[in-house]
Amino acid sequence: MKKLRALSFPYVMWMSLTIVLPMALILLVAFSDLNIFRLGSFTFTLEGFSVLRSPVITTAIRNSFRFAFIVTALCFLIGYPVAYLLARSTSRHKTLFVTFLILPVWSNMLLRIVAWERLFFPNSILNMFGISLNLIGTDLAIIIGMISMYLPFMIFPIYSVLDKMDQALIEAAIDLGASRVKTFFKVTLPLSFGGVVSGVIMTMLPAMTAFALPARLSGGRTLLIGNIIEDYFMRTANFNAGSIVSLVMMVLMIVLYLWILRFDKEGETLI
Amino acid sequence: MKKLVLALLVLLFTFSLAACRSEQEVLYVLNWGEYMDEDVLALFEETHNVRVVYTEVGSNEAMEVQIRLNTTPFDVAIPSDYMIDKLRQSNLLHPIDHSLLPNLASVNFIDRARLIFEDEPWADYMIPYFWGTIGILYNTSNPAVIEAIEAEGFGALFNPNSTFRRGMYDSPRDAIAAALLHLGYNVNTTSESELAEAEALLRNANFDLFGEDNLKREVIAGNLDMALVYSGDYFDELFAAEEDEREVTFNFYAPQTTNVWIDGFVIPTTAQNIELAHTFINFFLDVDNQVANSEWVGYTPVIQEVFDIMVNDLGFDDPVYFPYPEGTTRYVFRFISQQHDQKLSDILNRVRLP
Numbered sequence: 001m002k003k004l005r006a007l008s009f010p011y012v013m014w015m016s017l018t019i020v021l022p023m024a025l026i027l028l029v030a031f032s033d034l035n036i037f038r039l040g041s042f043t044f045t046l047e048g049f050s051v052l053r054s055p056v057i058t059t060a061i062r063n064s065f066r067f068a069f070i071v072t073a074l075c076f077l078i079g080y081p082v083a084y085l086l087a088r089s090t091s092r093h094k095t096l097f098v099t100f101l102i103l104p105v106w107s108n109m110l111l112r113i114v115a116w117e118r119l120f121f122p123n124s125i126l127n128m129f130g131i132s133l134n135l136i137g138t139d140l141a142i143i144i145g146m147i148s149m150y151l152p153f154m155i156f157p158i159y160s161v162l163d164k165m166d167q168a169l170i171e172a173a174i175d176l177g178a179s180r181v182k183t184f185f186k187v188t189l190p191l192s193f194g195g196v197v198s199g200v201i202m203t204m205l206p207a208m209t210a211f212a213l214p215a216r217l218s219g220g221r222t223l224l225i226g227n228i229i230e231d232y233f234m235r236t237a238n239f240n241a242g243s244i245v246s247l248v249m250m251v252l253m254i255v256l257y258l259w260i261l262r263f264d265k266e267g268e269t270l271i
Numbered sequence: 272m273k274k275l276v277l278a279l280l281v282l283l284f285t286f287s288l289a290a291c292r293s294e295q296e297v298l299y300v301l302n303w304g305e306y307m308d309e310d311v312l313a314l315f316e317e318t319h320n321v322r323v324v325y326t327e328v329g330s331n332e333a334m335e336v337q338i339r340l341n342t343t344p345f346d347v348a349i350p351s352d353y354m355i356d357k358l359r360q361s362n363l364l365h366p367i368d369h370s371l372l373p374n375l376a377s378v379n380f381i382d383r384a385r386l387i388f389e390d391e392p393w394a395d396y397m398i399p400y401f402w403g404t405i406g407i408l409y410n411t412s413n414p415a416v417i418e419a420i421e422a423e424g425f426g427a428l429f430n431p432n433s434t435f436r437r438g439m440y441d442s443p444r445d446a447i448a449a450a451l452l453h454l455g456y457n458v459n460t461t462s463e464s465e466l467a468e469a470e471a472l473l474r475n476a477n478f479d480l481f482g483e484d485n486l487k488r489e490v491i492a493g494n495l496d497m498a499l500v501y502s503g504d505y506f507d508e509l510f511a512a513e514e515d516e517r518e519v520t521f522n523f524y525a526p527q528t529t530n531v532w533i534d535g536f537v538i539p540t541t542a543q544n545i546e547l548a549h550t551f552i553n554f555f556l557d558v559d560n561q562v563a564n565s566e567w568v569g570y571t572p573v574i575q576e577v578f579d580i581m582v583n584d585l586g587f588d589d590p591v592y593f594p595y596p597e598g599t600t601r602y603v604f605r606f607i608s609q610q611h612d613q614k615l616s617d618i619l620n621r622v623r624l625p
Contacts, residue, residue, distance in 0.1 A: 037339045056620040121494040122436075136494075137479055220441050220481030223623055235332040236616050237339055 030243040037237075051241045052248065057228060061249070064225040067139075068208040071146040072154075075203045076196065078147070079154035083195075084188075086155075087162035098159070105152050110212060116145045117216045137219040145217045146207050153206075154199035161195030162188070197260055204260075205253060225249055296321045298547050301337055301348040303534075304329060304484050305507065306401075308567035315554050321547060329483045330442050332612070338363055338539045345541050346548040349400055351532045353444070353604035356393045358537065360606065364396045365538040371549035372398070374556035383595040384573040387533050387603055397535030398552050401570035403502035404532070404594045404601065405445050406525040408490045416496045417522075424526045425453035428497060431475040438480040438489060438498030439473070443615035444604060446473060446481075448530050449499050458530050458602040461611060466618065474622040481623070491521050501532075502594055503570030506587070510569055525591045531601035533573065 028034060034042035051057060086097060104112065118124055120135040135141040165188070173183040211226025225245065232242030296319075300307075304327045312323055326343065328334050331354040338345060338358065350358065358364050369375055375398075384402050388394045407428055409416050416435055419427040428437055429450065439446050448458040450469035460466065480489060486498040487508050505523035512519050536552045538545060555561055558576045565572045565581055571594055572578050581587040595601050 054617070055624060056617065059624050121489065121492070123493045219479060221478070221623055223620060228620070231616065231620070234336055235330065236613050237332070237336045238613060 026243045026246055029240055030247045033240065036239045048240045048244050051244060056223065057225075057245060060223045060225045060228045061252075063214075063222060064208045064249075065252075067142055067146065067210075067214070067224065068204045070143055071150060071207045072200055072204040074143070074147055075151050075154040076200065079151055079199060080158055080196070083155045083158035083162055086159050087165075101152050101155060104148070109149060112149065113145060113213050113216050116141070116148065120217065136217065137221045139222070141217040142214050142222065145213050146210065149210075149213065150203040150207055153202040157198035157202065158192055158195040161192045165191055193263065197263060200260055201257060204256070208253065209249065296544060296547055297324055298322070298347065298544060298551055299324045299326070299343055299345045300551070301326050301328065301334055301343075301345045301539075303327065303334075303349065306349065306534075306568055306570075308564045310567070311555075311560055311564045314560070315551065318554075319547075319550060323551075331444070332442075332616075338541060341541045343541075344543045345539050346544050347542075347551050348537050348539055349534050350537060351534050351604070352387065352391075352393075353606040355397050355535060355537055356391070357606040357612075358539070359393045359396050363540050365540060365542060365545060366395045367398055367536075367538065367552070368545075368549060371546065372553045372556060374553050378556055378558065378577075379575045380573050381575050381578055384533060387531065388535070397537050398556070399533050399535045399573040400555065401503065401565075401568065402531065402533040402573050402594055403570055404525050404529045405440070405449060405499060406502055406505075406523055406529060406591075407497050408487055408500040408505050408508075408521060408523050409497035410490050410493055410495070410520055411522050412493065412520050413496060420497065420524050424524070425449055428499060429453055429472050429476045431477065433476075435496035436479045436494065437476065438482055438486045438495045439476070439478040440486065440499045441481040441483055441619070443612070443619040445499065445501075445530075446619055447615050448602075448604070452526065452529055452602075459605045459607065461607060466614070470618045470622060473619070481619075493520075501570075502591065503568065505569075506571075506589070506592065507569030509589070510566070510587075523591055525594070525599075528600040529602075531595050531603060533603075 029036060030048065031046070032042045032044050033048070082101075086094065086101075089097070091097070117136065119126060120133050120141050122132045122134040124133065126133060135144075169187055169191070170183055173187045174180070178186065209226045210224060211230050214222055214224045215227055229242055229245055229249075232238045232245065298321055300323055302325065306327075307325075312325065315321070316323055324343070326337065326345070328337060331350050334348055334350050335354060335358065337343070338348060339361075355364070380399060384399060387402070388397065388399065407420055407425070409420055411417055413435075416427075419430075419433070419435065423430065427433065427435070428439075439449075447466070447469050450472045451458050451460060451465065454465070454468055454472065456462075456465045456469070480486065480495060480498070482489070482498075484504075486495065487500050487504040489495045490498050490500075491508055491512075500523075502523060502525060505521070508521065509519060536555070538548045538552075542548055555564065556574070558574065558580070561572055561574055561577045562580050562585070565577055566585060571592055572581065578593075582592065590596075
């Protein structure tokens with residue numbers, strides 16, 4: 001065992017290089033006036049945090065949370081029944097169904113975003129069927145887009161938990177006189193909670209930090225926090241403000257993550 | 272044994288590839304999207320036996336960040352007037368060495384274009400590439416749109432009661448400049464009250480789309496009735512449409528008073544290959560090369576000889592092809608301060624708040 005531990009050394013090094021070091025830099029830049037382009041002396045200051053009072057940033061954070069919650073809830077409502085039916089299915093095409101669900105994830109996400117964008121414009125290929133969606137710039141466009149991107153990430157963790165669940169427990173519940181509905185709520189659902197928690201985390205976190213998707217599907221009209229961070233890093237070169245906003249988002253997401261984990265008493269989360 | 276042979280083959284292959292590459296000099300170029308003909312680039316690579324690594328960005332600001340980051344050692348970049356000045360003031364540019372540009376002696380820059388940069392402190396740091404204005408690209412299928420633009424100019428774009436679908440450039444400089452011009456102010460104003468008026472105008476306009484290169488496509492596709500674009504966006508699409516023999520259902524409106532910009536080659540201090548960078552710039556000072564390039568790009572060239580060929584021989588005789596006609600008023604963007612840039616960026620973000 002000890003010998004094997006040495007094998008993890010490259011991984012640990014890699015992790016510290018690509019995760020710990022950048023995080024430390026973000027912390028340093030957020031809490032100081034260090035000019036990242038001209039490294040030199042710097043002083044620690046909290047002055048930069050005043051950007052958080054800007055209505056642009058508070059609105060963007062609110063938007064990000066709002067879309068993440070709506071999308072996660074809808075993904076759960078759509079994803080759970082799908083995962084349940086798939087897990088219970090005895091069809092010999094079961095693998096095929098699962099493959100169909102994975103398939104979209106294999107194509108590039110930006111490509112899928114642009115595909116939705118084309119469909120959502122008033123003049124699109126759908127005009128052939130007499131349909132003109134005209135959804136660009138609406139919240140609905142962002143929600144539909146996000147659901148299509150993240151739904152598989154909700155279905156799979158739930159599916160894998162349900163698929164592996166001991167059928168004897170359900171039979172026992174029914175033998176002991178519980179109705180099918182009661183069995184579902186008292187046995188199946190609680191036992192699949194680990195999968196739900198993973199699904200929620202894997203859907204909510206990317207939805208919260210999305211930036212390409214809202215930029216395209218809202219026609220640049222709705223700012224999410226990802227767009228603000230991109231703006232700071234890629235357009236105004238204000239790395240200090242960008243780091244502060246990133247840091248605040250990270251803290252908020254860690255809090256959210258810990259709060260979600262409390263529901264997963266068994267600690268069965270797949271992550 | 273088989274595995275060993277395979278491994279050796281792979282190794283050999285990799286090394287031979289690496290060897291191929293290391294023979295050639297590499298030039299790193301930072302440019303806007305759709306702003307250089309790839310065939311002309313390939314010709315440069317072939318003529319000088321070099322490899323060009325080409326990166327595209329969508330705005331002057333993105334270009335600045337790329338140069339500051341220095342993750343790629345860019346040898347040549349093509350920012351606009353005010354950004355050239357900003358980069359120069361940040362000591363991020365090498366001056367251009369005219370002795371390394373033999374073609375410079377055999378070309379003349381259009382007088383109006385030369386006047387834009389000639390007396391500026393950044394003139395020694397750039398060689399002009401293309402120039403143009405901002406204006407409105409509009410779809411001509413709806414006569415009401417044409418009427419509105421002819422009657423109101425920029426006002427058609429900002430009319431809060433407009434029922435037309437309108438797009439705005441997602442670039443703080445250009446969007447705010449259009450608003451300021453409509454209000455009759457200087458594009459370089461630092462007056463808080465004038466900027467606040469521009470902000471209100473942008474906010475109340477309630478644009479359907481904030482975009483970059485996609486604006487022109489959506490106007491042509493009929494998803495937008497009009498949008499603020501750079502003049503070259505129009506010519507780019509016009510000649511593409513004529514080439515494909517598509518019906519041209521769009522037009523460009525250049526207001527009497529608007530801005531004029533000039534983009535130029537610069538050599539950032541990140542450059543590793545200053546001599547080759549000059550060779551590259553010199554290549555585009557060749558009339559034939561720049562004619563071929565201008566035909567593909569669509570923007571207005573700054574070299575008089577190239578411009579004449581475009582207009583007289585290649586049918587680029589559209590009245591708005593020349594961005595600074597006699598009797599019009601044109602403003603040039605100036606770099607004011609980093610704080611001012613951040614202020615403009617904040618304004619364009621605020622107008623999108625619900």
